[in-house]
Amino acid sequence: MKSAGIRDVAELAGVSVTTVSHVLNDTPHTRVSEETRARVRQAAKTLGYGPNRMAQALRTNRSGLIGLLSEEIATTPHAGRIILGAQNAAREHDLTLVIVNTERESNGNSHRDDVQALLDRQVDAILYATMYHRQVPLPPNLKGLPAVLIDSTDQAGVVPAVVPDEVGGAVAAVTHLVEAGHTRIGFLNNDDDVPATHGRLAGYRQVLQAHGIPIDETLIASSPSETLPGYGRAREVLARDDRPTALFCYNDRMAMGAYRAAMELGLNIPHDLSIVGFDNQELIAANLFPGLTTVALPHYEMGAWAVETLVHLLHGDAQYKLLADKPTLLDCPLIVRGSVTKPRDN
Amino acid sequence: MKSAGIRDVAELAGVSVTTVSHVLNDTPHTRVSEETRARVRQAAKTLGYGPNRMAQALRTNRSGLIGLLSEEIATTPHAGRIILGAQNAAREHDLTLVIVNTERESNGNSHRDDVQALLDRQVDAILYATMYHRQVPLPPNLKGLPAVLIDSTDQAGVVPAVVPDEVGGAVAAVTHLVEAGHTRIGFLNNDDDVPATHGRLAGYRQVLQAHGIPIDETLIASSPSETLPGYGRAREVLARDDRPTALFCYNDRMAMGAYRAAMELGLNIPHDLSIVGFDNQELIAANLFPGLTTVALPHYEMGAWAVETLVHLLHGDAQYKLLADKPTLLDCPLIVRGSVTKPRDN
DNA sequence: TTGAAAGCGCTAACAT
């Protein structure tokens, strides 16, 4: 019992396949009587008709497939949220997402082959997602294609891109600390030269300045953005007599290191030390004690935004090409758990 | 410059499209001279020819798409590894993976609509992955389709399924502890009625028995499989005078709770207390101090196995249908980090 | 050993 085709529907409705096609696709500039429309729809429903996408694709030269090229899907839950956002948006537009995982390339040949693999599969457009916010060389065969960059930017400014608002996220985090009453706020930064490092530092400075809090440069430490180095730097900073009453950490892993440092030094979180992280990695943030107040990266939203933009691009909406000029920033909201309170002596 | 078609290749090679098709597909029972074959291949290469998958699909009634229906892609990195394994295996066979995320259904109507969505997209077969090992009701429209279950089993035994070898994983974990010299080994189990709970407990008992170590039932505690309850149970067990020298934890989150309990009680890990977890959630296991020795779930392997099996099913290899009889078990290997050593007084 | 031609299910230009 193979599934019904358009001619079965036509036959049952007593009309031609053309009419069925027109009705079911709401083809513009065609006039079909309400009565006929109803009959056609009824017939389609009765037969459980769904169009054969392959035939449709062949005919229209549109596969309805969009490729998502993502780095390191498996290593972080972040990719999962991008996929989810893209997925849901794609479904809204009746598009199908094809995901391809790829390594992070170091040898500079970018992802030409992965793009080609997607092209061979007849995708209509491509989403390119990196694992962390940075600038990437554009695969050469991506140019000329409808494409959107997720969590990365293209120096040429030819492809629209969406990235997290790093500065805004840091502002939210540090503002939260300031509003709790803290004035001695340390910052445990990453030491890589990536946008997040600079953006979060900028946000940190910005808030202190805005509140007239003098910036003590010795309260700003940096290290690789892992738990262990974070622990090390946190110990140094927290062992000082004039230790900060709050710590803003570059990411949740470093915050996890800070938790350990605090515990070893007998500092109670949040009463002796308030902490805010970044990334909202549930597995860490929700399982620390107390739960880590942190800033979420808008992965879901970036995935969804990217697909929406792609749809506009596919429709040829000229204005959306202008988006390529500068990356679109998406909000990084604060997620409040239990690691922040007012400083003890206030 | 639209991409080359089969007739362009035929023209350039000076042969018919039939011959091109035969050569490029290595169609059996067709005899084409070596010389011609070479000419055709050369022409295809020159033109950068790749077949139009949509036309191919339409003609052969095989889309080359396989659907992966996965629960909660975004919440755990586990799904990522399944996807990766499935992805890579799919690529080997020139198949394209289409992923659909879905909620875990509670209202019992299983995932009928999600399966339908995949079917509407002309997938040739379906993979159904659950977030954790359990028995699931089969979506009714999945029957009759080539399908494989990942991390779950079907009570009817009509669809092949692949699941982790829970017992084997627990055996590996506890054996590791025994071989390090431990005889008082506690078990912090989950309290849900799921296969993992029973399997891991069975493995634990099995190893102790095999080594002639008497089982002290008071050393077996259970709670919800989260960090906080794990912490609570661990504190109780570790506060005892005859506390165990080692703890096998149902999962890494509970182990994380045990770490905290140990720290609060002044017990050094691994010297005063050895710990083994389960799940190998990198974010936790690699970031605890010392690193958590744990057991990995074979997500990648299950994804790959599922696709391989699907390919056989698609080829109609009868023997593979027999696989449905009982789920295939895949190894859960021990991942050694730093949380196990010999007991202090041994 | 190779080629001609039908036809997969659909859309759209053109006819009526």
Added chain:
DNA sequence: ATGTTAGCGCTTTCAA
């Protein structure tokens, strides 16, 4: 307002 028909790019039957 609705119908006829060509053809998207390919595979495959059948013929040469």
